[in-house]
Amino acid sequence: MKLVNTSEDVLKKSGQINDHEEVLRLYDEHSSEVKDWDEPEHKSQWCPGCGNFAILLAFKKAMVSLKIRPEEVCIVSGIGQAGKFPHYVKCYGVETLHGRALPVATGVKLANKDVNVVVVGGDGDGFGLGMGHFVHSARRNLDVTYLIHNNEIYGLTKGQTSPTSPKGTKTVSTPNGSIETPIHPVEQAITNGATFVARCFAGDMEQTVRVMAQAMKHKGFAIVEMLQPCVSYNPSKNHQYFKERCIRVEESGDYNPTNKNWALALVHREKAGLIKDEKIACGILYHNDSERGTYLDELPESADLALVKQDISNVDIEGLLDKFE
Amino acid sequence: MQNKISIKVGGPAGEGVFTVGLLLAKYFKLNGLEVVYTTDYPSLIKGGHNTCSIRAEDGPVYAEMKHHDVVACMDKLAVQEDVSSRNHTGIVVTDSKLVESMNLQDDFYVGIPIDSLIEDVGKRFKNTIVFGAIVGLISVSEEDAKEFISQTLSKHFGKKSQEIIDTNIDVALRGVRFVNEHVSHKKLNKIVKIENTTQRVMMTGNDAAALGALKAGLKFVSEYPMTPSTSFLSFFAAREISHNITTKHAEDEIAAINNVIGAAASGARAMTATSGGGYALMNEAISFAGMSENPVVIFECMRAGPSTGLPTYTDQGDLMHVLYSGSGEFPKVVFAPGDLQEAFYGGFEAFNIADLVQTPVVVLLDKHISASVMTTPRFDTSNLVVNRGNFQEFDANLELENYKRYELTQDGISKRVVIGQKGGCHVNSSYEHDESGWTSEDGEMHKLQMEKRHKKLNNIDKELIKPKILGRESDYDITLVSWGSNKSILQEATKYLEQDGIKVRQIHFMFLNPCDWEYVDEILRIDVEKNSVMLFEGNMTGQLHSLIRMNTGLNILEKKLKYDARPFFYEDVYRDVENFLKKRGMNIVGGNQK
Ligand SMILES: Cc1ncc(C[n+]2csc(CCOP(=O)(O)OP(=O)(O)O)c2C)c(N)n1
Ligand code: SF4
Ligand SMILES: [Mg+2]
Numbered sequence: 001m002k003l004v005n006t007s008e009d010v011l012k013k014s015g016q017i018n019d020h021e022e023v024l025r026l027y028d029e030h031s032s033e034v035k036d037w038d039e040p041e042h043k044s045q046w047c048p049g050c051g052n053f054a055i056l057l058a059f060k061k062a063m064v065s066l067k068i069r070p071e072e073v074c075i076v077s078g079i080g081q082a083g084k085f086p087h088y089v090k091c092y093g094v095e096t097l098h099g100r101a102l103p104v105a106t107g108v109k110l111a112n113k114d115v116n117v118v119v120v121g122g123d124g125d126g127f128g129l130g131m132g133h134f135v136h137s138a139r140r141n142l143d144v145t146y147l148i149h150n151n152e153i154y155g156l157t158k159g160q161t162s163p164t165s166p167k168g169t170k171t172v173s174t175p176n177g178s179i180e181t182p183i184h185p186v187e188q189a190i191t192n193g194a195t196f197v198a199r200c201f202a203g204d205m206e207q208t209v210r211v212m213a214q215a216m217k218h219k220g221f222a223i224v225e226m227l228q229p230c231v232s233y234n235p236s237k238n239h240q241y242f243k244e245r246c247i248r249v250e251e252s253g254d255y256n257p258t259n260k261n262w263a264l265a266l267v268h269r270e271k272a273g274l275i276k277d278e279k280i281a282c283g284i285l286y287h288n289d290s291e292r293g294t295y296l297d298e299l300p301e302s303a304d305l306a307l308v309k310q311d312i313s314n315v316d317i318e319g320l321l322d323k324f325e
Numbered sequence: 326m327q328n329k330i331s332i333k334v335g336g337p338a339g340e341g342v343f344t345v346g347l348l349l350a351k352y353f354k355l356n357g358l359e360v361v362y363t364t365d366y367p368s369l370i371k372g373g374h375n376t377c378s379i380r381a382e383d384g385p386v387y388a389e390m391k392h393h394d395v396v397a398c399m400d401k402l403a404v405q406e407d408v409s410s411r412n413h414t415g416i417v418v419t420d421s422k423l424v425e426s427m428n429l430q431d432d433f434y435v436g437i438p439i440d441s442l443i444e445d446v447g448k449r450f451k452n453t454i455v456f457g458a459i460v461g462l463i464s465v466s467e468e469d470a471k472e473f474i475s476q477t478l479s480k481h482f483g484k485k486s487q488e489i490i491d492t493n494i495d496v497a498l499r500g501v502r503f504v505n506e507h508v509s510h511k512k513l514n515k516i517v518k519i520e521n522t523t524q525r526v527m528m529t530g531n532d533a534a535a536l537g538a539l540k541a542g543l544k545f546v547s548e549y550p551m552t553p554s555t556s557f558l559s560f561f562a563a564r565e566i567s568h569n570i571t572t573k574h575a576e577d578e579i580a581a582i583n584n585v586i587g588a589a590a591s592g593a594r595a596m597t598a599t600s601g602g603g604y605a606l607m608n609e610a611i612s613f614a615g616m617s618e619n620p621v622v623i624f625e626c627m628r629a630g631p632s633t634g635l636p637t638y639t640d641q642g643d644l645m646h647v648l649y650s651g652s653g654e655f656p657k658v659v660f661a662p663g664d665l666q667e668a669f670y671g672g673f674e675a676f677n678i679a680d681l682v683q684t685p686v687v688v689l690l691d692k693h694i695s696a697s698v699m700t701t702p703r704f705d706t707s708n709l710v711v712n713r714g715n716f717q718e719f720d721a722n723l724e725l726e727n728y729k730r731y732e733l734t735q736d737g738i739s740k741r742v743v744i745g746q747k748g749g750c751h752v753n754s755s756y757e758h759d760e761s762g763w764t765s766e767d768g769e770m771h772k773l774q775m776e777k778r779h780k781k782l783n784n785i786d787k788e789l790i791k792p793k794i795l796g797r798e799s800d801y802d803i804t805l806v807s808w809g810s811n812k813s814i815l816q817e818a819t820k821y822l823e824q825d826g827i828k829v830r831q832i833h834f835m836f837l838n839p840c841d842w843e844y845v846d847e848i849l850r851i852d853v854e855k856n857s858v859m860l861f862e863g864n865m866t867g868q869l870h871s872l873i874r875m876n877t878g879l880n881i882l883e884k885k886l887k888y889d890a891r892p893f894f895y896e897d898v899y900r901d902v903e904n905f906l907k908k909r910g911m912n913i914v915g916g917n918q919k
Contacts, residue, residue, distance in 0.1 A: 071745060071747050071748070071749065071750055072745065074744050074745075076587070084764075086752045087752055087763060090750055092744045092745070092751070092752075092753075093750075093751070093754075094587065094617075094752070095752055095753070095754040095755055095756060095764075096583065096586075096613065096755060097583070097609055097610060097755055100580075100610065103579070103580040103581075103587065104583045104584070104586055104587035104590070105587060106573070106583075106587060107545065107547065107583065107584040107585060107586060107587020107588035107589070107590070107591065108588065108590060108744060109587075110545060110571050110573065110584070110587075111544065111587070111588035111589075111591035111592065111593035111595065112591040112592065112593070112743065112744055112745055115591070115745050132577065133576065133580055135576075136580070299571055300565075300566055301565050301566060301569040301571055302571065307544040307545060307569070307570075307571060307588075307591075308544070308591050308593045308719060308743050309719050310544065312541075312544065312594065313542070313711050315539060315540055315542050315568065315711075317536055317539055317540050317706060320539070321526060321536070321704065324528045324532070325524065325525065
């Protein structure tokens with residue numbers, strides 16, 4: 001069963017399509033190809049070899065696998081290299097401010113619940129200026145998907161230390177090595193209450209597409225940490241680095257993603273440097289659909305019809321005015 | 326004029342000072358009078374000194390008075406602080422315990438044995454007894470008092486049980502009876518019910534603006550509480566279900582405005598409300614809305630700054646801040662309603678204007694208009710038309726072709742779509758962009774897009790952006806200039822100046838941007854050159870003064886700037902005008918002013 005919002009979902013719900021065959025036919029017509037998501041006229045501004053290219057391709061493939069149409073998706077991004085994402089995908093996009101993608105996405109989704117909202121931003125964007133919004137979005141459990149491109153560096157501003165850079169990182173902003181301990185994105189996501197938390201390296205295209213699609217289908221706030229090589233400013237963590245270390249966590253023996261404690265135990269081992277051979281667990285690390293409802297489930301005002309689709313031409317306030325008489 | 330009264334109530338925070346005020350306001354309204362009810366309170370929940378003033382007359386009243394016919398002092402501090410605000414025939418109502426302990430000998434004191442009158446029902450009826458005593462002093466008869474007290478309390482406690490209402494009525498009447506029996510010698514104007522045929526409502530400026538927004542089809546509100554804007558949040562939160570609006574108490578003001586931008590980008594009518602500090606946090610996002618052409622509406626309710634300032638006190642210090650907020654140059658609409666009518670119709674129109682010109686619209690209010698309760702004719706909504714401008718409503722059967730969000734058009738306005746519309750995909754962007762929304766750093770395109778954005782403001786109704794001339798248009802002795810809520814206070818002063826033979830022309834700047842500066846020059850130049858213009862502003866540096874000078878070169882010499890965080894009193898305005906004209910050799914008879 002597909003869980004994303006498509007216009008067919010809406011039609012079905014409204015009872016306009018009853019015939020099962022008809023639904024299947026429409027569903028098929030509805031599907032897209034990767035090229036339907038391309039923006040060929042928008043020349044990429046990323047460095048050749050940047051990890052963002054693979055993420056972009058994975059994203060388009062995930063959209064195709066979900067059988068949704070470009071106009072049914074809105075990518076809301078922050079500012080940074082990752083923030084340029086919406087320009088390279090044919091769908092709706094809002095390129096917001098540095099660190100403010102989540103609150104804008106909240107507004108987009110609350111006003112039009114029928115849109116599939118994806119948030120894209122960098123590690124600086126999400127965990128620097130955007131940290132407060134991150135915490136509140138996780139506890140809000142709005143039905144949006146957040147792809148956080150973690151290259152452990154400020155790419156767009158040419159290589160300063162980011163909140164996820166390991167301690168001791170030497171860059172132009174910390175020439176003697178950074179002093180602060182880094183933020184662990186997965187830990188932040190889980191402890192703040194996100195109901196779907198994953199980590200992917202797009203070098204494993206098959207897994208990344210699958211996990212992204214699942215994140216989109218998840219009802220609630222889904223966070224995917226995208227391990228993203230920045231070949232220009234963080235060259236030691238290049239494709240080779242991740243290829244050698246990333247493993248599919250779902251193939252490990254004790255895999256138990258519906259158990260928060262299992263996921264947190266993994267986080268603690270990672271933080272303590274106890275992982276053998278520096279392997280990096282990729283895949284869905286925590287996923288609980290039944291933990292709690294989404295924010296929109298609690299809003300009767302848009303339960304039947306998205307706010308943007310409601311008629312506002314003649315709102316009646318006379319009864320209210322009576323009360324002020 | 327039959328009815329004319331002004332009452333002040335003072336007492337400790339948390340002891341029902343404002344309940345007495347509101348009950349009196351409702352009492353006067355039921356008697357057909359026009360009412361202004363204002364509050365003055367520090368930023369404390371319990372323990373501070375609160376006062377409120379209730380003024381009522383047969384005809385329109387716009388502002389509170391400085392001196393009062395009745396001053397009710399609910400504790401010792403109130404006696405110390407507020408007795409001086411009685412007028413020369415005014416009386417002071419207080420607890421007879423205080424009359425004794427403070428040795429208050431003047432015969433203007435009326436002592437009420439509060440404790441013994443409410444012994445059986447308890448201390449929480451203190452405000453009801455004070456209300457009853459005041460009504461006793463100003464009502465023509467006990468029957469009359471009884472009738473209106475019953476109506477007032479039934480209305481006030483509408484949702485509570487009949488028992489609570491009945492006890493309150495009973496207690497209030499004890500107050501009436503006590504003053505009738507013991508203080509009949511005190512002379513006071515009596516309130517006589519008049520037939521007021523216009524349908525009227527009584528509310529605050531924030532209520533009026535919020536009602537306008539609701540009528541305009543507001544669908545999404547996100548706000549972070551900050552006095553004096555907070556009542557917007559609770560107003561809409563209470564109407565989420567009845568009026569299908571989503572109200573979000575955001576994590577901070579940055580989130581609030583960005584929530585609103587997202588909802589507006591989606592296609593919904595959306596707003597936030599805040600005060601100066603919160604607005605400062607919104608700056609970056611406001612220029613984002615300007616760049617991305619998202620119609621957002623922001624109600625900025627000024628309080629005295631800088632910084633945290635005086636949270637519960639009024640001020641007009643944010644005009645320049647709001648006008649020039651945001652990085653870079655982009656169009657922004659800023660207007661400041663002067664009374665409840667303008668707050669309501671402005672609250673409605675803000676959304677039409679935002680949709681028309683697709684840019685931020687800031688409605689500037691201040692604590693005085695935001696939180697004062699006034700009567701005003703019931704708003705006529707029959708002619709209000711929601712106009713969404715160049716906007717494609719969602720249509721599942723439509724596929725747009727060659728859609729360009731930022732198309733360069735003659736009037737600068739390009740079509741908006743609902744996110745989700747087939748054929749409408751584009752990036753709504755904070756970066757400079759080409760017509761499609763794709764990032765562009767081309768100098769020529771930047772110029773074209775800058776011009777496109779700026780010329781959008783030319784589409785706003787030319788009449789709307791002219792300052793309003795009130796009262797006389799010609800044959801006047803003096804011109805009084807103000808913006809925002811001072812409109813009402815100057816109107817009040819004008820009423821008395823005119824009674825004393827001083828001919829007044831009043832100019833109210835509602836629109837600060839855009840504003841028809843050529844017209845301003847036309848109506849002011851001769852008078853400024855004759856030095857017969859006075860400007861009144863609630864700030865220290867004369868921000869409207871600077872704005873007028875910047876845009877017209879006119880330097881209004883006589884400026885009255887009030888920055889003690891309190892509203893102007895019209896009595897002071899009257900005196901200022903009188904003194905100014907006397908200095909200029911005018912012979913003023915005077916006397917009517919009160
Ligand atoms: C308010 C604000 N502060 C600073 C900047 C400058 N800035 C743009 S992107 C960026 C950091 C980008 O780092 P990250 O979010 O990790 O994205 P990346 O480029 O690495 O994908 C900064 C500091 C800005 N655009 N806005
Ligand atoms: S600087 Fe790094 S993150 Fe930015 S485009 Fe180049 S490789 Fe990618
Ligand atoms: Mg980064």
